[in-house]
Amino acid sequence: MTPAVIELDELSVAVGGRRILDRVSVRVTERRLGVIGPNGSGKSTLARVLGGLTAPTSGAVTVVGIDPARDGREARSRIGFCFADPDAQIVMPTVREDVDFSLRRSGLDRETRAARVSTALHRFGLSHLADAPAHRLSSGEKQLLALAASLVREPELLICDEPTTLLDLSNSRAMAAVLWGLTEDGDPDAPWAGQVAPALVVVSHDLDLVGECDRVLRLEDGVLVDDGAPDEVIEGYRDDMARR
Numbered sequence: 001m002t003p004a005v006i007e008l009d010e011l012s013v014a015v016g017g018r019r020i021l022d023r024v025s026v027r028v029t030e031r032r033l034g035v036i037g038p039n040g041s042g043k044s045t046l047a048r049v050l051g052g053l054t055a056p057t058s059g060a061v062t063v064v065g066i067d068p069a070r071d072g073r074e075a076r077s078r079i080g081f082c083f084a085d086p087d088a089q090i091v092m093p094t095v096r097e098d099v100d101f102s103l104r105r106s107g108l109d110r111e112t113r114a115a116r117v118s119t120a121l122h123r124f125g126l127s128h129l130a131d132a133p134a135h136r137l138s139s140g141e142k143q144l145l146a147l148a149a150s151l152v153r154e155p156e157l158l159i160c161d162e163p164t165t166l167l168d169l170s171n172s173r174a175m176a177a178v179l180w181g182l183t184e185d186g187d188p189d190a191p192w193a194g195q196v197a198p199a200l201v202v203v204s205h206d207l208d209l210v211g212e213c214d215r216v217l218r219l220e221d222g223v224l225v226d227d228g229a230p231d232e233v234i235e236g237y238r239d240d241m242a243r244r
């Protein structure tokens with residue numbers, strides 16, 4: 001059996017007596033998983049559970065072979081995040097320092113760290129901004145910085161929650177090219193060339209972006225209502241939305 005990237009067994013999250021995720025069960029072996037659904041349907045909650053930022057109320061969660069809620073340290077080193085708001089992810093004054101900060105607990109020596117940071121900046125087209133104040137970057141550049149800072153740790157899974165929401169069309173496309181490049185092993189021009197590409201979870205209202213995934217989950221009111229090939233799941237979602 002192909003090893004699962006994600007395995008959920010009756011996952012529920014309740015807040016104040018309300019179930020915001022309701023007995024979600026799924027086994028995912030695909031490298032690129034999309035998650036869609038209306039506002040408030042539980043997508044970000046699911047993303048947070050997968051990354052160990054929110055603990056389930058009940059049910060079992062296994063992500064890249066670990067329980068992220070129980071083994072937070074392992075989760076932080078093996079699972080990366082990229083959120084809609086890149087400002088929230090910038091923690092250091094300059095671009096280079098911000099990427100380097102991700103490696104603070106890596107145990108790597110200073111030279112190896114510096115080399116890894118330079119490579120990451122180069123791959124994301126940020127070398128010329130290495131010493132620029134991180135908060136001054138454009139939204140698109142900040143989103144690339146957030147990705148670089150996450151990926152420099154070489155996670156096995158990268159969870160992206162609305163990675164293109166704040167981006168214009170051109171930067172959305174650039175972001176999509178980076179994300180899909182991440183999972184194309186062997187492409188010498190891919191940003192992640194030469195290293196093990198992470199599996200991806202992409203939560204988004206951008207149905208073109210999600211359409212590029214290998215498999216798509218659809219949530220409604222915390223319930224997994226559809227799961228399958230992107231075209232079919234997206235079409236069903238569009239039809240239901242049009243009917244409302």
Ligand SMILES: Nc1ncnc2c1ncn2[C@@H]1O[C@H](COP(=O)(O)OP(=O)(O)OP(=O)(O)O)[C@@H](O)[C@H]1O
Nearest residue numbers: 015016020037038039040041042043044045046205
């Ligand atoms: N900590 C919390 N306390 C109370 N309610 C919460 C909490 N976190 C999430 N919720 C509620 O759970 C529901 C699902 O939220 P979630 O952010 O997962 O939705 P979403 O699908 O990501 O929506 P969007 O598309 O708007 O980002 C919402 O109704 C939200 O208000």
Ligand SMILES: [Mg+2]
Nearest residue numbers: 043044045161
């Ligand atoms: Mg959300």
